[in-house]
Amino acid sequence: MPHVLASLPYFVAGWLFFCGLYGLTTSRHLVHAVISLAVLQSSTYMLLLGIGYRTGGTAPVFVDISPGRLTVDPVVQALMLTDIVVEAVVVALLLAMVVKAYEKSGSVSPSDLRTLRG
Amino acid sequence: MIWFGAILLLLVAISGFAVVCTRDVTSQVIALSFYGLLMALTFFFFQAPDVALSQITVGAVALPLMVMLAISRMKFRKAHMPDSSSGEEHD
Amino acid sequence: MTERLRARIFFVAGFIFLALYFCAALNLPPWGDYRGPYGDFISRMVVYQRHATDAVNAINYDYRGFDTLGEEFILFTAVLGVMMLLRRRADTATREANKIKETRKLSISVQVVNFPVFFVTVVFGFYIGLHGQLTPGGGFQAGVILASALLLVYICENTEAFQRITSHRAVEVSEALGAASYALIGLAALCLGVPFLTNILPLGTTGDVFSGGNIALISACVGVEVTAAFLLVIYSYLEEIVTGEVPEE
Amino acid sequence: MIPASGFSPLPVAVPLLGAGALAAIRRWASRAIADSIGIAFASVTLIFATLLLLHSLQGTSVYWFGNWHPRGAMVIGIGFVVGPIGAGLATLTALITLLSLIFSWRFIDSGGNHFQPLVLVFLGAMCGFVLTGDIFNLFVFFELMSTAAFALCGLKTEEPAPLQGSFNFAVTNTVAAFLVLTGIAFLYAATGALNMAQIGAAIGARHDSLVVFAFTLLTCGFFIKAAIVPFHLWLPDAHAVAPTPVCVLFSALMVELGLYAVVRIYFSIFEQALSPHASTLRFLLMSFGAITVVLGGTMCYAEHHLKRLLAFSTVCHVGLMLVIFSLQNSLAIAAMLAYLLAHALIKSELFFTSGIILHRLRSISERVLFRRGTGLRGTACLWFIGAAGLAGLPPFVSMIGEAGTSQAAKIAGVDGISWLFFFAGSITSAAVLRAGMHIFLGAGENPLTDRAAEVGEMPETTPENKKIFWYHFAPPLFCICGAIALTFLPGWQNVLRDSSSNFANQQAYIHTVYSTGSAASAQPEWNEEIPSAAMHGFFAFIFAIALAVTSVFRAKLPHYLRIGSFLERGFRPLRLMQSGHPGDYVLWLTIGLVVFGSVAALALVH
Incomplete structure (x- = not known):
């Protein structure tokens, strides 16, 4: 494999983490902040899958292949399934907060989120 | 084959940045949905059908759906409660 | 802090973060060259030990089932939180917002198409859920698919039917019971004198629908929980739009 | 059976x-x-x-x-x-x-x-x-704990402030969860294992950039939970808005567990790898801890919202626990846990009492409450006893933690930790005393205030029911009795010391996991420092009273003696840091992560 590719998924994962942090920092809309958080999370998917991948390995489903066959890592996939659930529900919870905050204060800008200061 | 994966990964990197940089929330939802699909495609390439299946259902459908629902609830409120948009003044 | 200043400081800090991340990533095993023993061990042993062919589901619902218990309760907690945040106080007066009556009826053809699509989706959801131990899928994915099938009812503009299905307390109860029954399955093993979440069902023949022992049972509980959870979340968001009532301020 | x-x-x-x-x-x-x-x-x-x-x-x-x-x-x-x-x-x-x-x-x-x-x-x-x-299981429970905490924090949905506080809390702590998960993924890639003992055995003495970065991610992720400066910004906001029983859970348990996770992970995975640079690491952790103590203490004294005041005192004390941990010997861990126990009991007591105040007097701001609590003798007693506990006055168990720390510092050859104890104890105690003097004694003139304290907080209870029942007084009384009784209860310190020697030893931990047996080793004595610790606690409390007096009776004092009111006005940059903007919080978090990571990368990697 060409050397450039050896760390590509990890670099992409790091880049996505950076993008998520950037979106959160500069967000001007609470929903935008929540979506940035979802992008930040997808960084962990990339990292985990990049780690577990194996060139030439098949999916770890042994319906028509024998158990001795070379497969990609099933553990990272199980961890990611877990991770995806977390993503969906945390986003739902955060959005509920955004909706409620909008109904109470009439604004979706993080700059107006500052009743508490100092 | 590996180059195909590399191109997919680069596409994911670019579209992830695009999602974050889209400032209009409604178009961001569309971008997020596209991003979710691209992710699912990458997962198929990575030989992870289980994860790809949940990524399609969650990342490309349920997640954008929830954002849309939240936005439409806020819009609904705004349309029907003109007084709520003025809200309280916060310093 | 002004926005521009915040963005500038972030770029400095963020690029150092990226540099640290990339430095660390250079020491990872090269892409496509995974060498850890844990996953390989499970890949080799799963068919023999669990009579299940999908290693990922076997890990999720058996080898590391305790993680999934926590995971399921994360879902449960978040749904409880969403319902709590978006709840309407019992004493709040409401007024009609006249949203639904204004909307135009969908054309009959959409409704005709929608009907079989709904059934196909439900069947697909059950298929995915019941074959979790054999092929990719499982309770979690099935739950999301089944919940989105019910959304088709809403898209079909039959909001009353949607409301009847989702606002029912039975959904709430089955969500809670779906979560609690996972803990009960674990405790059942404890009552039999083996550690928590040990498989207590016959393993069955590999490749059979009834194989893999606990995997299918837990997967079913998770499926019930996830379906109900997503319906509750969606209904919590849609409540005002579906009922056409907003609280009187 | x-x-x-x-x-x-x-x-x-x-x-x-x-x-x-x-x-x-x-x-x-x-x-x-x-x-x-x-x-x-x-x-x-x-x-x-x-x-x-x-x-x-x-x-x-x-x-x-x-x-x-x-x-x-x-x-x-x-x-x-x-x-x-x-x-x-x-x-x-x-x-x-x-x-x-x-x-x-x-x-x-x-x-x-x-x-x-x-x-x-x-x-x-x-x-x-x-x-x-298991490290991934740790992450799952971390996330479960966080999700429940986010929801609990936003319980009072009728006000805008709780939603803002819990949104900031949720965003920062979710970022924390992903930092932790990234760290776990790096460790999994390096070792192919998820059990902490197995990871620790597989890493061994390896300390390249991968291991150090994983250490950074895990530590900073849990630091966010533990509210170490500059990761602490969410904590006062969350505490200010959460209902009282939830504040108790956050301050007395959740924050400490964040630090516990750092200790657990360090001693089960990284100890051997990072031990060649133990002194650098100690310097790094100790600086983060000391900054947390100073900043938390200063902000604590400058707050006039009772719950925020207590929240900053938690920041201050968690910083102190981090300083104790940075000594990195088994006695220090025992001392840290003893201090954690004392802090949990005393801080719960204070939060319960603040809940009683909010219930009886319908407000939580010091200025609004001024002179309104003069009739509440029982509540006043609980409040002042709690203040004494924060300072580490002799009958309280916090002095045992301090005694153990002095002993551990001697072994590690570090000076000056007792000054940090003195600072943390006296300034947080003085802030609580000041609020108590204003509320219950009605002493001095109209108190100063700050912006956060002026945000009205709706009482958590219905107005027609202002009566106090036994079940409101029982929990704080129980906590305070526990904090005093533990000082006189013999034996538990030795158990703690012996189990810490197993806990703070990677080899012993790995051995335990694989063979379900444990080996205890002889431990140094830790009781000989108790008299001096008691003395320190006593002086800290006296100093706290003096400081509170200079604040409360500021108008009667000459200018150069108004130290208290000078501290009470707070420092503008510190207040600005607490801006309430989620973007700022994430930015500070990134800065903290980058600083920790760069120092660790430069000093620990070879």
Whole structure:
């Protein structure tokens, strides 16, 4: 494999983490902040899958292949399934907060989120 | 084959940045949905059908759906409660 | 802090973060060259030990089932939180917002198409859920698919039917019971004198629908929980739009 | 008959089961029934946790879920490592949660009976968090704990402030979870294992950029939970808006557990790898800790919102615990845990008392409350006793932690830690005393105030019911009695010291996980420093009274003596840091991460 590719998924994962942090920092809309958080999370998917991948390995489903066959890592996939659930529900919870905050204060800008200061 | 994966990964990197940089929330939802699909495609390439299946259902459908629902609830409120948009003044 | 200043400081800090991340990533095993023993061990042993062919589901619902218990309760907690945040106080007066009556009826053809699509989706959801131990899928994915099938009812503009299905307390109860029954399955093993979440069902023949022992049972509980959870979340968001009532301020 | 170690999963399973059952009948159950069920499940959890603690005193046991025992060196399933420290923390968690549930009995708005199941989930998650020996399982319970905490924090949905506070809390802590998960992924890539003992054995002495970066990510992720400066910004906001029983859970348990996780991970995974640079690491951790102590203490004195004041005192004390941990010997861990215990009891007591104040006087701002509490003798007593406890006045158990720390510092050859203790104890105690003098004694002139204190907080209870019942006074009284009784209860310090020597030793930990036996080694004495620690505590309290007096009677004093009111005005940059903007919080978090990571990368990598 060409050397450039050896760390590509990890670099992409790091880049996505950076993008998520950037979106959160500069967000001007609470929903935008929540979506940035979802992008930040997808960084962990990339990292985990990049780690577990194996060139030439098949999916770890042994319906028509024998158990001795070379497969990609099933553990990272199980961890990611877990991770995806977390993503969906945390986003739902955060959005509920955004909706409620909008109904109470009439604004979706993080700059107006500052009743508490100092 | 590996180059195909590399191109997919680069596409994911670019579209992830695009999602974050889209400032209009409604178009961001569309971008997020596209991003979710691209992710699912990458997962198929990575030989992870289980994860790809949940990524399609969650990342490309349920997640954008929830954002849309939240936005439409806020819009609904705004349309029907003109007084709520003025809200309280916060310093 | 002004926005521009915040963005500038972030770029400095963020690029150092990226540099640290990339430095660390250079020491990872090269892409496509995974060498850890844990996953390989499970890949080799799963068919023999669990009579299940999908290693990922076997890990999720058996080898590391305790993680999934926590995971399921994360879902449960978040749904409880969403319902709590978006709840309407019992004493709040409401007024009609006249949203639904204004909307135009969908054309009959959409409704005709929608009907079989709904059934196909439900069947697909059950298929995915019941074959979790054999092929990719499982309770979690099935739950999301089944919940989105019910959304088709809403898209079909039959909001009353949607409301009847989702606002029912039975959904709430089955969500809670779906979560609690996972803990009960674990405790059942404890009552039999083996550690928590040990498989207590016959393993069955590999490749059979009834194989893999606990995997299918837990997967079913998770499926019930996830379906109900997503319906509750969606209904919590849609409540005002579906009922056409907003609280009187 | 199941042996007692078979109870290991029960402190997690029982509250989770209870949460599910309670959520199922939530709509039909009356408030009293829901509360009773919640209290019943918490009590059962407490019983099982105590049984587990008693059993673990005979030796650490390992519990493999699903009967997946390790094959050779390969761990297949998830294991709980039940030692005296983990089981003890689980017992403390169950106890304080039970007290909070009792305190909230028919009293705090329960949000349509959502409150009790959420608290039970929180309890189960914390028990799992302290017992688990698997790093991904740690993450799962971390996330479960956080999710329950986010929801609990936004319980009062009728005001805008709670939603803002809990949004900031949720965003920062979710970022924390992903930092932790990234760290776990790096470790998994390096070792192919998820069990902490196995990872520790596989890493061995390796300390390249990968291991150090994983260490950075995990430590900073848990620092966010532990509210170490500059990761602490969410904590005052969350505390200011959460209902009182939830504040107790956050301040007395959740924050400390963040630090516990750092200690656990360091000693089970990284100790051997990072030990060549132990002094650099000590410097790094100690600077973060000392900055936290100073900043938390200063901000604590500058706050006039009672809950925010107490929240900053938590920041200050957690910083102190980090300083103790940075000594990195087993005695320091024992001292840290003793201090953690003392802090948990005293801080719960103070938060309960602030809840009583909010209930009786319908406000939480020092200026509004001025002179309004003159008739509340019992509440005043509890409040001032709590202040004395913060300073570490002799009969309180906090001085035992301080004594152990002095001993550990001597072994490590570090000076000046007792000054940090003095600073933290006196300034937080002075802030509490000042508020007490204003509220209960009505002393001095109209107090100063700040912007956060002027945000009205709706009382948590209905106005027609201002009476105080025994179940409001019982939890704080219990905490205070516990904090004093533990000083005179013999034996537990030795147990703590011996189990810490196992806990703070990577080889012993790995040995325990693989062979379910434990080896104890001879430990240094830690009681000889108690007289001097008692003396320090006494002086800290005297100094705290003096400081509070210079603040309260500022108008009668010459200018150069108005130290208290100078500190009370606060420092503008520090207040600006607490801006309430989620973007700022994430930015500070990134800066903290980058600073920690760069120093660690430059100093620890070879």
